[in-house]
Amino acid sequence: MRPGDAPVVGPAADADVRLGDWRGVAGVHVLYADLDLADRARLGHALGLPATEPDAALLVAALRQWGADAPAHLGGAFAFAAWLGDRQAVVAARDPAGICPLVYADRGDRLVVGGDVREVLAAGVPDALDEDVMAAVFLTSQFRPSSVGRTCVRAIDLLPGGHRLTASERGTQVSAYWRIEDAPRLGLRRVEEIGEALAAVLREVTAEAVADPGTVGVHLSAGLDSSTVAAFAAHALAEAGRAPAAFSWQPAPGADGSPEHDRIAAVAECWGLDVSWCPAAEADFAAGLALDATREPHVMWAPEAPVRREARRRGVRLLLSGWGGDEAASFSGRGTIPGALLRQGQWRAVVAMIARDPVRALRRLRAQRTKRARLGLAPTLDDLRDAALRGEHATFARPDLLRRATLPEVEPMPADPHALLGWLMRRGHLGDRTGAWALAGLPFGVRYRYPLLDRRVLDLVGGLPAEAWLTRDGLRRWPLRAAGADLVPDAVRLHASKAEPHWLADSRRERTPALAALVPRLVPEVVGDRAEWVELDALRTALRDWLNAPGPIEPRGFHALAYLPLEDGFSPAPMS
Numbered sequence: 001m002r003p004g005d006a007p008v009v010g011p012a013a014d015a016d017v018r019l020g021d022w023r024g025v026a027g028v029h030v031l032y033a034d035l036d037l038a039d040r041a042r043l044g045h046a047l048g049l050p051a052t053e054p055d056a057a058l059l060v061a062a063l064r065q066w067g068a069d070a071p072a073h074l075g076g077a078f079a080f081a082a083w084l085g086d087r088q089a090v091v092a093a094r095d096p097a098g099i100c101p102l103v104y105a106d107r108g109d110r111l112v113v114g115g116d117v118r119e120v121l122a123a124g125v126p127d128a129l130d131e132d133v134m135a136a137v138f139l140t141s142q143f144r145p146s147s148v149g150r151t152c153v154r155a156i157d158l159l160p161g162g163h164r165l166t167a168s169e170r171g172t173q174v175s176a177y178w179r180i181e182d183a184p185r186l187g188l189r190r191v192e193e194i195g196e197a198l199a200a201v202l203r204e205v206t207a208e209a210v211a212d213p214g215t216v217g218v219h220l221s222a223g224l225d226s227s228t229v230a231a232f233a234a235h236a237l238a239e240a241g242r243a244p245a246a247f248s249w250q251p252a253p254g255a256d257g258s259p260e261h262d263r264i265a266a267v268a269e270c271w272g273l274d275v276s277w278c279p280a281a282e283a284d285f286a287a288g289l290a291l292d293a294t295r296e297p298h299v300m301w302a303p304e305a306p307v308r309r310e311a312r313r314r315g316v317r318l319l320l321s322g323w324g325g326d327e328a329a330s331f332s333g334r335g336t337i338p339g340a341l342l343r344q345g346q347w348r349a350v351v352a353m354i355a356r357d358p359v360r361a362l363r364r365l366r367a368q369r370t371k372r373a374r375l376g377l378a379p380t381l382d383d384l385r386d387a388a389l390r391g392e393h394a395t396f397a398r399p400d401l402l403r404r405a406t407l408p409e410v411e412p413m414p415a416d417p418h419a420l421l422g423w424l425m426r427r428g429h430l431g432d433r434t435g436a437w438a439l440a441g442l443p444f445g446v447r448y449r450y451p452l453l454d455r456r457v458l459d460l461v462g463g464l465p466a467e468a469w470l471t472r473d474g475l476r477r478w479p480l481r482a483a484g485a486d487l488v489p490d491a492v493r494l495h496a497s498k499a500e501p502h503w504l505a506d507s508r509r510e511r512t513p514a515l516a517a518l519v520p521r522l523v524p525e526v527v528g529d530r531a532e533w534v535e536l537d538a539l540r541t542a543l544r545d546w547l548n549a550p551g552p553i554e555p556r557g558f559h560a561l562a563y564l565p566l567e568d569g570f571s572p573a574p575m576s
Contacts, residue, residue: 311444
């Protein structure tokens with residue numbers, strides 16, 4: 001891109017900037033923009049502009065007023081890169097939750113920025129894979145390249161959510177402009193007042209999110225997060241005499257039904273929602289398994305594929321999802337709350353919790369310790385490598401790859417609840433899914449919004465005291481439960497489990513034959529150079545053995561399939 005060129009619109013695009021071409025250029029020039037701004041009234045007021053101004057105009061005005069600090073003042077989802085003449089630098093940024101994807105290749109005097117690895121590669125960036133990252137992804141499914149600001153391609157990095165990049169002829173720097181754990185602490189204490197505060201923010205956020213003309217869609221699982229978003233969206237649209245279209249990953253209810261279908265029906269009947277049942281079929285899982293995760297949007301691709309098709313058929317161009325609730329609005333504390341309260345000297349709250357049901361408290365404490373060990377990245381990647389080389393950790397990565405790799409350093413899971421919120425925001429999984437769905441939805445004309453990841457929600461949750469996440473009446477996640485008291489049926493709002501056994505069983509039934517079709521393709525002739533990184537014979541044997549006697553979950557290590565080029569006609573990238 002050169003001075004005078006129009007901005008490139010993402011996410012399926014890239015801006016190729018040669019810094020020398022911009023030397024001495026004054027003013028603000030947007031180079032790349034993927035914008036879905038929210039909280040526009042506040043932003044417009046601060047800028048002295050109408051809230052109805054286009055997103056691009058608001059962005060330019062924000063950059064002129066605040067310069068490189070503009071990202072901290074924006075709301076909604078965004079990823080952009082702009083030339084700032086006063087800094088003689090390109091400044092790029094991504095929204096706090098990383099909803100909009102943003103990757104970049106720093107080539108010294110050249111910066112390529114975009115929302116899709118494939119687009120950046122198409123600009124001539126070297127496509128050699130990063131052997132160190134590949135060793136980590138083959139070693140454990142708990143590692144995500146995005147958690148360390150990297151991709152599987154050595155020359156392409158990823159800008160994490162809440163971060164800003166500054167690139168000039170003097171070099172490139174990445175820094176955080178927002179962290180959820182830095183949110184000012186609020187004076188709220190009672191769960192009722194916390195619920196009221198969160199409900200007020202959710203009403204505002206959701207009313208803005210559904211303000212687009214046309215039919216709005218909502219995800220509707222049997223869970224608390226999607227049901228809450230669906231209910232708030234339906235409430236906002238009801239004032240205009242409209243109702244959202246609902247989409248569920250569940251198969252249509254049979255004669256016997258299931259508890260999951262009962263909870264979905266409770267929300268649908270409460271708000272008069274017409275539910276489209278969109279279970280993924282074998283062909284969807286086969287297509288998802290054929291994607292190459294080193295460069296293609298693959299995260300939860302198959303389960304959402306029927307929703308994209310049905311949304312297009314029903315004329316829905318905007319879908320609201322409850323994704324991201326677990327990391328903030330419906331945060332459970334994940335075992336950190338009693339310890340945090342004791343460290344703060346609030347021992348009475350802990351004693352009262354235990355006294356209400358000592359047996360349940362002890363059982364939950366044990367379960368939380370087990371869950372933390374499973375979810376956390378402790379032991380470290382180096383520890384896992386040592387265990388794998390001793391034969392004590394299941395992986396299909398070749399030992400010589402593990403021995404020579406310099407494994408990325410990953411932030412350990414903290415024990416403080418507010419620090420844990422920040423760790424979850426930086427783990428990468430939120431943006432991995434939102435970015436994949438943004439790109440996968442483009443051919444269908446479908447875009448997504450995530451009310452539970454709006455910065456206003458995140459800032460409120462980050463300011464809550466630790467006792468907000470205490471277990472009460474055998475239930476956790478009380479801030480969101482309390483927020484939905486007037487809108488979400490109690491059959492969902494007060495349901496304790498997140499398990500969806502009916503959906504999991506149906507998905508496994510459709511996914512299993514798709515996995516079986518991969519067995520003959522796990523050969524060097526198909527996988528190419530990556531066969532030098534993976535024990536293909538062992539993987540093929542393990543997959544065949546499991547298919548002969550499928551268990552309730554797939555064995556550890558099967559996630560490696562996502563990082564192998566299994567689609568016919570694929571030309572694998574060379575190794576670094």
